[in-house]
Amino acid sequence: MSIDRHLLLLGLLRAQEMHGYQLNEFIDQQMNFCVDLKRSTAYYLLDKLCRDGYVAEEVEREGNRPERRVYRITPAGEVHFQDLLRQNLSTYVPPVYAEDIGAIFEHHLAAEESLRLLNARREAIQSHRARLEVLHARLPISHTAVIEHHLLHLDAEITWVDQMIAARSTPSPLKIAHHVAPDDPPARHE
């Protein structure tokens, strides 16, 4: 949702006025592990926040360098920030997990290949988790909660992959209702 990106930018500009490039550098260096925001998207969002009156733009000219738009949060932006923050903290919007789609169609592959692929994923998760643990030490204490959050979900993900692998390893636990199509048969009328 774009609204959380608004919250992010407002929160950062609230702590310190910045121009687009500076903001992008900060996000890339400090927050790449928890936000996915392309540079051009950040510029787009800054412009959007500006048009909506939540931040003010001021052209800065340092030395002989030409433009450089510096953004600072406005009073309206401060109010909006608080609204978005309260909204964010008090609700839960279930994310969409890409893995679900694969899980739905996984049985179309041979068990052997399926297991090979799922094991590859398991390793990918593990190595991602290892990278996060390294970050844990390198990043400021303010990020600890976010890292813990990711670690919890990564562990959940590993548990799930292991369940999938286990289910695929045993030939077929029990096939009572063998007449029910294993896939999704959307056939209705006609």
Added chain:
Amino acid sequence: MSIDRHLLLLGLLRAQEMHGYQLNEFIDQQMNFCVDLKRSTAYYLLDKLCRDGYVAEEVEREGNRPERRVYRITPAGEVHFQDLLRQNLSTYVPPVYAEDIGAIFEHHLAAEESLRLLNARREAIQSHRARLEVLHARLPISHTAVIEHHLLHLDAEITWVDQMIAARSTPSPLKIAHHVAPDDPPARHE
């Protein structure tokens, strides 16, 4: 990522040729708990898959009803489906969690309000979890793995919220480095 939506549509059309409305009905009724795909987006994607040659469109005219484009997967689409499925199963793309952004700025609120908001979120997660458990019984066995997946992540999420609540409940565990700004100070040059 749009690529998983492609996988979804190809997978569904693979099982059964369909027109857009039919596809949307199916997704809304059977998969709303794990995919978020607007109706107009589905039409857009069908058109895209068609332009890319992965599905073929055939205008159907039943009775005096006019339009109604029926989509059927092509051989190229079948190959693409398998590619996307293997890609999906063998990799892990860490999702972006909206809650992270709130966690980063949470300390800007008074502890009391923060706790109230987080408790509201905790209830939201719990009630979502309860809804899922109900679905568990109602949906076909093919969805079991996906539901288990969500339940695992929901439990992780509850654990994390509880950690946040606990951390905010105790006044302030230890404040050794009190000179370090609790927020993100992106100031560098200039």
Added chain:
DNA sequence: AGAGATATACTCAGTTCTGATTATTCAACT
């Protein structure tokens, strides 16, 4: 001091996504 590489700072055209709307058919009711 000039050439090439890297860093700074942003723009733009094209893609993807969605809320609002259109248009027709069918069922139900008066």
Added chain:
DNA sequence: AGTTGAATAATCAGAACTGAGTATATCTCT
């Protein structure tokens, strides 16, 4: 038999997003 309301089926303008590109400044090495 006409009117209202729901269901069916899809379109479209506009918003959100991004990869590729532009342009200047500074740094490095010879």
